[in-house]
Amino acid sequence: MKDTTLYRTQMKLKDLLKKQAQLVSDIIFLRNCKKKHLIPKGLVLKNPLATTYNTKFSQQMCTRNSERLRNHLISICYSNRRKIKATIDSILETGEIRADIWRGLRTFHEKLLKGLISNKEKKLHRLRLRMRYSAAASTTSNNINIHSHQQQDRTVNISDYTPNQAESSVLSKGVTFCPTKPMDKIELCSDLEEFFKRLRLKELFHDRHDQDRANTAEGGPLHMSREKQKSNWIPQTGRNPKQDRYIESFRHRAKTTILDKVRKQTYNLTLIERRAIESLKANHNITIKPADKGGAVVIMNTTDNSLMQSIPPNCSRIQQKSTWENSTGSLKHSRYTQENKFWT
Known part of the structure; x- marks a missing residue:
């Protein structure tokens, strides 16, 4: 031991x-x-x-x-x-x-x-x-x-227009870039009230909806499935206290939480870049399109874009080249081929 x-x-x-x-x-x-x-x-x-x-x-x-x-x-x-x-x-x-x-x-x-x-x-x-x-x-x-x-330059400019620094910054982000938009508070509140209205109507007519579905399944009257005109009538409160409490709590949460997040919303573009987008949208002399390869953004004249769309797609490259030369002239064609080499 x-x-x-x-x-x-x-x-x-x-x-x-x-x-x-x-x-x-x-x-x-x-x-x-x-x-x-x-x-x-x-x-x-x-x-x-x-x-x-x-x-x-x-x-x-x-x-x-x-x-x-x-x-x-x-x-x-x-x-x-x-x-x-x-x-x-x-x-x-x-x-x-x-x-x-x-x-x-x-x-x-x-x-x-x-x-x-x-x-x-x-x-x-x-x-x-x-x-x-x-x-x-x-x-x-x-x-x-x-x-x-x-x-890094993801824009190819073959037009007569020269974009400024803000427009070049926006175009370099690509055509798939999605700028954040401010939320419409009025639309949000109207959608919430429409949702609350549907909840109250569902609670009021849930027995009738079940009966209508049963009649339709059994081959009941056809007027039950017809479209009715929209009504602005809203059922009165007090029928279902649980539903009223849910709606009030949801409305309060929407006002305090969602709208508070809207106030603190961050944007992925500056004010100058947003104005640059509006100026590019208002400029009808240029057309902005994504390139076929490389992920670049091409800026071309609107007239050149319409001429390119007028060329039949089943033509050979030689026929397309001659059509382009006859339409725009040899000088513009030479400049176009030097910058992008689409036709060579």
């Missing part, structure tokens, strides 16, 4: 030494990360606004909180190490562990700690390389995005 108790105490002490070695290696690793301003991969907080409204302040906030988590983990490791050390000292004070067994356990602890520290050093080196690579990649991607944004 005494040997069994001694063996259990020895195994408990061995487990405590393992935990102590792990905590010491973690403390050394985290302190080195703190000195080199690094954050372990598991403690990095991802920015939840990265895909929507990513800002420099939000990224700095995530980095600052990640550093706080790292420092908090260091303090937790120190606290756990003190507890384990106190438990080991209490076991050694009992005198149950012989000196030779304790020396063997200390040798095991030193070898384990040396291997763990070596692994943490490799991990720190990989983390340093990863941080350096991510910083270089982010700088390169920012430069590429700026360069591509400056040089």
Whole structure:
């Protein structure tokens, strides 16, 4: 029985030494990360606004909180190490562990700690390389995005009209771009009241509707399926208290929540770009169409567009070329082919 108790105490002490070695290696690793301003991969907080409204302040906030988590983990490791050390000292004070067994356990602890520290050093080196690579990649991607944004031109202008900067910015977004529109509050309120009216009518005539459907299914009178003129009559309130409470709560929620969101609505175009869209719509001398390939936007004269539509689609390229030259002249045709090369 005494040997069994001694063996259990020895195994408990061995487990405590393992935990102590792990905590010491973690403390050394985290302190080195703190000195080199690094954050372990598991403690990095991802920015939840990265895909929507990513800002420099939000990224700095995530980095600052990640550093706080790292420092908090260091303090937790120190606290756990003190507890384990106190438990080991209490076991050694009992005198149950012989000196030779304790020396063997200390040798095991030193070898384990040396291997763990070596692994943490490799991990720190990989983390340093990863941080350096991510910083270089982010700088390169920012430069590429700026360069591509400056040089990206998705508009092909073959007309006599020269768009200004705002119109070019709108056209570069493509013909499939959908600008946000302000919600019509009057239309929203009218739709809500129409919905409430249908609810009250359904509640009032639900028995009659069931009877009409049964008569129609049995071959009843045909006048039941005829269209009736729309009526503005609304049933009075008070028939169904549950339905009245539902309608009032829904109306209150619509006024407080939906209309509040309308006030805080964000737009994906500036006021100048919206005015540019109106000016492009009012200009009847040009026609804007998507290109067949490449996703570009083509600006052409309206007269040229009508001439292109007048060419039969089953003509060969040579016949189309001769028709185009006879219609617009060789000078315009040469300019058209130099800029877009549709006919060469």
